[in-house]
Amino acid sequence: DGGITQSPKYLFRKEGQNVTLSCEQNLNHDAMYWYRQDPGQGLRLIYYSQIVNDFQKGDIAEGYSVSREKKESFPLTVTSAQKNPTAFYLCASALAAGSEAFFGQGTRLTVV
Amino acid sequence: GQQLNQSPQSMFIQEGEDVSMNCTSSSIFNTWLWYKQEPGEGPVLLIALYKAGELTSNGRLTAQFGITRKDSFLNISASIPSDVGIYFCAGQPGMNRDDKIIFGKGTRLHILP
Numbered sequence: 001d002g003g004i005t006q007s008p009k010y011l012f013r014k015e016g017q018n019v020t021l022s023c024e025q026n027l028n029h030d031a032m033y034w035y036r037q038d039p040g041q042g043l044r045l046i047y048y049s050q051i052v053n054d055f056q057k058g059d060i061a062e063g064y065s066v067s068r069e070k071k072e073s074f075p076l077t078v079t080s081a082q083k084n085p086t087a088f089y090l091c092a093s094a095l096a097a098g099s100e101a102f103f104g105q106g107t108r109l110t111v112v
Numbered sequence: 113g114q115q116l117n118q119s120p121q122s123m124f125i126q127e128g129e130d131v132s133m134n135c136t137s138s139s140i141f142n143t144w145l146w147y148k149q150e151p152g153e154g155p156v157l158l159i160a161l162y163k164a165g166e167l168t169s170n171g172r173l174t175a176q177f178g179i180t181r182k183d184s185f186l187n188i189s190a191s192i193p194s195d196v197g198i199y200f201c202a203g204q205p206g207m208n209r210d211d212k213i214i215f216g217k218g219t220r221l222h223i224l225p
Contacts, residue, residue, distance in 0.1 A: 006154075031212070042217035043155075043200070050212075090154050097212045098204040100145050103154030 003027070006091050006104035013085075013111050021076045021107045023091035031094040032074035033101060036060060036087045043090065049074055050097045078109065085111045114139045114205045118216030126224050131188040133219040135201030143204040144177050144184035145213065150197045158199075159186070188221075196223050 004025040013019045023032065031050050035043040045058030049068040063082025068074055074093075078085045088108050092101040118135045125131060135144070143162055147155035159170050161177035161184060168175055172189045184203070188195055201216040 043215045
């Protein structure tokens with residue numbers, strides 16, 4: 001089945017540790033996105049990639065890093081520089097930058 | 113940058129009532145999208161609109177691409193408990209179809225028993 005998969009669904013980390021969230025898609029989409037969602041809030045764009053080996057900062061990129069070495073994969077690293085990392089993280093992909101995006105099921109990260 | 117103003121921010125309605133929400137911008141959009149997010153899940157695409165004036169239905173949901181290209185609305189008829197969630201509008205702005213889509217802040221729908 002084609003789709004976009006985020007793993008794990010829940011993730012716990014100690015403060016000060018880096019953590020990497022996985023996002024894989026087999027839809028042959030060029031564009032991929034990472035969003036952060038806080039309780040009762042909307043979606044805030046962290047990073048996006050319009051094509052493999054290229055990515056751009058979104059509105060809240062500080063404390064995060066990404067890579068796009070393969071078309072299918074767009075992992076997000078939450079670094080220790082991110083001051084408030086506990087949140088719900090959503091990955092999405094689209095055929096192209098301006099096309100409708102399809103979302104994964106999200107990863108809820110809790111830093112203790 | 114371009115922004116989408118989505119309203120209302122939240123709604124409390126009785127089961128069986130109709131619902132209407134909208135999204136506006138000061139800029140024109142090429143595409144309007146409506147998503148629904150249930151608690152703990154990723155948003156799911158409900159309706160996509162591609163032309164000014166387009167009216168599209170998906171079951172009890174109806175959405176329209178405003179004729180000015182600066183707004184869109186979503187209506188839900190005869191609401192049921194499973195309609196609860198956050199509804200996001202999104203759009204692809206401007207004249208360049210390579211520009212990424214942007215999202216509104218969402219409308220939270222609550223249904224009273």
